[in-house]
Amino acid sequence: MSTILKVLVIGLQAGAVYSLVALGLALVYKATRTLNFAQGELGTIPAFAGYLVMTGFRTSGEPVADKGRFWIATIVAIAVGALLGVLINTLVIRWLAAASPVTSLVATAAVMLLSTSLAVIVFDPKIRRFPQYVGGGFTFPGTDVIVSWQTIVTLIVLAGAAALLALLFRTPPGVALLATAQEPFAAELQGVSVSAMRTMAWAIAGVLGALGGLLGAGVFASIAPGFMTSTFLIPALVGAVLGGLTSMVGAVSGGLMLGVIVSAANQINRSFELGIPGTPQVAAFVVLLLVLLLRPRGLFGQEA
Amino acid sequence: MATETAVDAVVEEEERAAEELARKTLEAADWRPSTRGVVARVAVLGFVLLLILASPHLVPAVYTNLVSRAAVYGIVALSMNVLVGYAGQVSLGHNAFFGVGAFGSAFALTKMEIPFLAALVVAALTGAVGALVIGAVALRLRGLYLAIVTVAYAFFATETIFNIRSLTGGGAGQPAPRPSFLTSDVRYAYFCIGILGLALLFDWRLTASKGGRAIQALRDDERVAASWGINVTSFKLLAFLISGVLAGVAGALFASTEGVATPLDFPFALGLTFLVMTVVGGAGNRWGVIQGGVLFALLPTLLERSHENFHVFPFTAIDATAEPAIGALLLLVTLIFTPGGIAQQQKHLLAWLSFKRWTDTRESTGMAPGGMGARP
Numbered sequence: 212m213s214t215i216l217k218v219l220v221i222g223l224q225a226g227a228v229y230s231l232v233a234l235g236l237a238l239v240y241k242a243t244r245t246l247n248f249a250q251g252e253l254g255t256i257p258a259f260a261g262y263l264v265m266t267g268f269r270t271s272g273e274p275v276a277d278k279g280r281f282w283i284a285t286i287v288a289i290a291v292g293a294l295l296g297v298l299i300n301t302l303v304i305r306w307l308a309a310a311s312p313v314t315s316l317v318a319t320a321a322v323m324l325l326s327t328s329l330a331v332i333v334f335d336p337k338i339r340r341f342p343q344y345v346g347g348g349f350t351f352p353g354t355d356v357i358v359s360w361q362t363i364v365t366l367i368v369l370a371g372a373a374a375l376l377a378l379l380f381r382t383p384p385g386v387a388l389l390a391t392a393q394e395p396f397a398a399e400l401q402g403v404s405v406s407a408m409r410t411m412a413w414a415i416a417g418v419l420g421a422l423g424g425l426l427g428a429g430v431f432a433s434i435a436p437g438f439m440t441s442t443f444l445i446p447a448l449v450g451a452v453l454g455g456l457t458s459m460v461g462a463v464s465g466g467l468m469l470g471v472i473v474s475a476a477n478q479i480n481r482s483f484e485l486g487i488p489g490t491p492q493v494a495a496f497v498v499l500l501l502v503l504l505l506r507p508r509g510l511f512g513q514e515a
Numbered sequence: 516m517a518t519e520t521a522v523d524a525v526v527e528e529e530e531r532a533a534e535e536l537a538r539k540t541l542e543a544a545d546w547r548p549s550t551r552g553v554v555a556r557v558a559v560l561g562f563v564l565l566l567i568l569a570s571p572h573l574v575p576a577v578y579t580n581l582v583s584r585a586a587v588y589g590i591v592a593l594s595m596n597v598l599v600g601y602a603g604q605v606s607l608g609h610n611a612f613f614g615v616g617a618f619g620s621a622f623a624l625t626k627m628e629i630p631f632l633a634a635l636v637v638a639a640l641t642g643a644v645g646a647l648v649i650g651a652v653a654l655r656l657r658g659l660y661l662a663i664v665t666v667a668y669a670f671f672a673t674e675t676i677f678n679i680r681s682l683t684g685g686g687a688g689q690p691a692p693r694p695s696f697l698t699s700d701v702r703y704a705y706f707c708i709g710i711l712g713l714a715l716l717f718d719w720r721l722t723a724s725k726g727g728r729a730i731q732a733l734r735d736d737e738r739v740a741a742s743w744g745i746n747v748t749s750f751k752l753l754a755f756l757i758s759g760v761l762a763g764v765a766g767a768l769f770a771s772t773e774g775v776a777t778p779l780d781f782p783f784a785l786g787l788t789f790l791v792m793t794v795v796g797g798a799g800n801r802w803g804v805i806q807g808g809v810l811f812a813l814l815p816t817l818l819e820r821s822h823e824n825f826h827v828f829p830f831t832a833i834d835a836t837a838e839p840a841i842g843a844l845l846l847l848v849t850l851i852f853t854p855g856g857i858a859q860q861q862k863h864l865l866a867w868l869s870f871k872r873w874t875d876t877r878e879s880t881g882m883a884p885g886g887m888g889a890r891p
Contacts (some may be wrong), residue, residue, distance in 0.1 A: 246659055306851045312659045313605045317790065318850050320607065324787055325843035332836055445670055448663060489674025496671040500652065503660055 213354040214482075218474045220351070220358050225446070226470015227365040228430060231423035232439070232447035233454065233462035234372060235416040241392045241457045242412030244312055245304055248319040250447070251440030252326040253295055253420025257288035258428045258439070259330065262341060264288075270334055276342035289421045296417025297410055304413075305406070323440055330436035343429040365426045372419060373463050379415075380459075388412060392457075446473060449495045453502050455512020465510065472498060548870055556870055571704035578816070579700035580772050585812040586707035587769045590714045592796060592808030594761035595789055597718070600799035601727065602754035603734030604653055605662045608669030609762060609789040614677055614781030615645035616763025617770035621689035622682055624771075631694035635767050642763015643756050645672075650755030654748055657737075669786045677778035688777030691770035707768050711805075714761055718801050721757070730754045784839065791842045795849050796857050802865055803858025810857075814838050 232250055239247045247253075261284035266272030299322055307315045348359035379385040390398040391408040399405050420439075427443055428434045450469040454461025476494035480487050487493060502509060548556065566573075571582050591613060598604045606612075619641030623634040652664050677683050684690075697703045721727040729750045732740040741747050770776035788811055796807020815835040822834035833841075853859045867873045 246663070303847060303851070310850070310854075313662055314850060316659060316662055317605070317607075317794065318847060320787060321791070321843040321846040321850070324784070324791070324839050325847075328837065328840035328843065332833075332840070445667060449667065452660075452663060487675065488678035489671070492667075492670045492674040496667045499664060499667045503652075503656055503664065507656070507660065 213356055214478065216351060216354055216356045218478045219471060220356055220362065221477075222471030222474030223366065223467060224359070224362040224430060224470070225443075225473065226450075226467040227362065227369045228423055228427040228443055228466075229447045229450045229470050230369050230463045230466030231365075231372065231419055231426065232443050233451040233466040234369075234376065234459060235419040235423070236447060236451045237454075237456060237459060237462040238376070238412055238419070239416045240451075242388055243300070243304060243315075243409050244392075245315040245319065246312065246448075246456075247299075247416065248316060248444070249299060249322040249326060250416065250420055251444035252323050252437070253292050253299075253417050254424025254427055254439035254443070255330060255434070255437055256295055256326060256424075257292040257417075257421035258341065258424035258434050259334065259436075260291040261285060261288035261425060262339065262434060265342070271339075274340065274342055281342065281344070285425060288425055289418050292417035292419075292421025292424070293414040294417065296413035296415075296420065300410055300413040305409075327437035327440060334436055336436055338433045338435045341428040341432060341434045343432055344426075361426070361429045365429070368422055368426060369463065372422060373459065376415075376459050384408075384411065446470070446491065446495055449499045449502075452509055453498060455509030457513060458509065458511035461509055461511030469495065469498065546872055548872075553870070556868060560868060567708065571701045571708075576700070579704050581813065581816055582704040583700070583707040583768070583772045585809045586704070586711040587765050587772065588792065588808035588812035589711045589805045590761055590765040590768070590808075591789055592793055592804040593711075593714050593718050593801060594758045594765060595793040596798060596801060596804045597721075597730070597754055597758040597761065599790070599793050600804065601722070601730045601734060602751065602758075604657075604751070604754065605790075606649070606665050606758075606786075607662055607790055608649070608665035608667075608672070608783075608786050610781045610783060610786035611669045611672035611676075612642050612645045612759050612762035613766040613769070613785070613789070614672060614776075614778075616642035616766030617691070617776040617781065618677065618683045618689060618766075619763065620767030621684075621691035621770050621776040624692060625690050631697070631771075635764055638763040638767030639760040640763070642761075642766060643759040646755045646759025646762065647752065650752045650759075653751060653755065666783075669783050673778065673782055677781060683776070683778060686778065688775045688780075689770075690775050691767070692774060693771050697771075703772065707772075710764065710768060714764075715801065715805070722801075726750065726753060788839070788842060791846045794856060795842070795845045797855050797859055800855070800858035800865075803856055803861070806857050811838075811842060814841065 232254065235250045235253065236247055239245055239250070262274055263270070264284040264287050265274035265276060265280055267275070299319070303318050303322060304315055307318055343359075343361045344364045345360035348357045348361075350356070351358055380389060387398065387403040388408045388411065390401065390403055391405050395405045398408075423443065424439055427439055431438075446469050447466060450466035451462050452465070453469060454463070454465025473491045473494050476490045479485070480490045571579055574582060591609065594612070595606065595609055598606050616638040620634045620638035623629050623637040624631065629637070649661075649665060649668055653661050656664060678685060682689075693703060697706055722731070729740065729745045730753065732743065732745055733747060733750055733754070737747055740750075766776075766781075769780075773780075792807040792811040793804050794807075795810070796805065797803030815838045818833060818838055818841070819835040821830040824830075849856050855862070858865065863873050
């Protein structure tokens with residue numbers, strides 16, 4: 212019983228971050244039919260921006276995590292995320308509108324490579340401490356499983372982001388965004404500015420990415436160049452496919468589910484002493500193959 | 516009446532344009548370089564060939580292995596080209612096929628103690644098996660979804676397959692010794708260049724064969740290809756098989772260059788580099804992708820040497836760590852401005868070197884019309 216609970220808690224902690232990244236992936240995919248491989252970097256770079264705010268703009272200082280400074284860092288990180296999202300769209304994706312989706316995927320992979328490499332040049336490939344929003348945790352009643360407050364915060368942020376996105380799609384700009392996603396030409400005829408809608412989608416994806424970066428950094432209480440891409444991007448991608456690439460509900464549930472699946476796979480590998488290296492990658496690969504071969508549109512997706 | 520005349524005029528104009536095009540095409544087909552032209556072309560080609568053949572002796576002794584590496588990357592580029600350029604299937608996880616070949620060869624050399632050339636065959640087989648796994652998936656999925664699967668496969672391979680201790684030696688790696696007749700670096704470099712030559716020959720005969728044309732037809736349109744009686748399943752698997760064999764052999768050569776294969780030699784970033792060099796070189800054109808491969812094999816060392824020797828602005832700021840950033844920038848510039856890559860920029864030169872007119876670019880770059888089909 213307590214093992215199952217532990218698996219769930221660990222799974223939800225990582226899964227909530229997967230879901231935040233997956234939400235950004237799904238939103239951009241819905242609006243621009245681009246699978247954004249740089250979504251992880253939309254978390255890494257804002258996290259580093261927040262880190263710089265907390266160290267007083269020194270590239271290798273100890274972050275000062277008093278409350279005021281931390282909130283400023285959060286706001287700066289979110290702004291940087293939004294700006295970065297808009298920049299990627301304006302400088303790269305817009306020019307490839309006529310190309311195939313795979314071409315724009317390769318382009319975002321290039322953005323990811325560029326961003327990771329620049330981060331390594333500026334910050335060196337070393338691990339830095341990064342504060343959590345709330346330290347510590349509490350023991351789940353009746354068991355010895357410790358739930359960290361960080362997990363609760365991440366889940367609350369995820370729920371908030373998902374609720375706001377759900378609300379957005381009921382407002383005029385949200386409907387315009389949906390129209391752009393479904394049929395850009397017809398939307399343009401109805402007076403919707405397709406390019407503005409796409410910019411908005413990328414900005415929101417940047418904000419979601421920044422939130423994911425700040426909370427993902429909290430999982431290990433540390434950051435390193437490219438950490439969001441290497442740790443969270445692939446599970447988030449698989450989670451998004453599992454939930455259905457165009458569905459927001461799917462992104463949230465897919466990310467959480469994958470978190471639990473990975474955590475369960477780790478636990479099984481440990482308790483039965485199977486000694487399989489890289490269990491999370493095996494689990495993600497198997498889930499991806501099963502979903503794509505059995506139900507390519509995912510659990511909540513409307514189309515293949 | 517007036518509209519009819521206008522229509523007639525348009526039709527006439529179109530007919531004239533078509534005639535003009537046909538005339539030009541015929542003329543171009545008949546065109547042969549003059550004797551002086553032939554001599555000039557042979558001289559340039561001979562010089563380039565000589566330079567390549569002399570390169571193991573020309574470079575300083577510490578860099579002889581770099582020549583081997585450039586040849587290996589050239590083979591990988593040809594392997595990528597079969598998938599990305601000819602078959603139109605994207606692969607972001609080519610480091611997996613490459614690594615499977617490397618560990619296959621290392622295992623055969625160390626654990627089974629079979630001769631080097633037999634180990635190359637083992638590498639080709641394991642590389643083919645590694646690629647056919649993805650090929651089987653590609654029968655069901657295409658485009659974006661296939662791309663995602665190749666990425667997940669690359670991570671699965673680097674984290675799991677390459678860390679199975681009994682097969683790959685775990686973190687310490689598996690030794691891949693060279694045979695006695697190739698222990699000298701110079702000889703090994705010649706061996707790698709020779710294999711690259713064979714791969715090139717194979718690639719050339721492939722594109723000239725029915726099978727090669729069938730694979731290229733899949734890239735342009737699978738349904739149309741099927742309607743022409745091309746067996747989509749077989750030829751798609753054939754493309755993955757060929758790509759896997761080439762990548763596996765390249766992996767084996769790569770492992771024996773350093774004498775050991777470790778899991779860290781084949782990270783996901785390497786797979787991205789392979790894709791970058793293929794696209795930057797010009798997917799679909801064998802001369803372009805080989806240049807892309809050689810460029811990216813040498814780039815880290817070039818950057819490091821420039822950083823040490825030139826004390827002017829761009830070189831003081833960047834060293835070998837900037838290689839992925841430069842690769843990424845080159846890729847973005849290529850995708851947005853010149854989808855045909857290096858091959859597109861050199862189209863006149865390549866036409867001239869293939870004994871055509873300087874301005875005649877038909878087929879010489881091997882690109883689909885418009886160059887879009889060759890995009891990844």
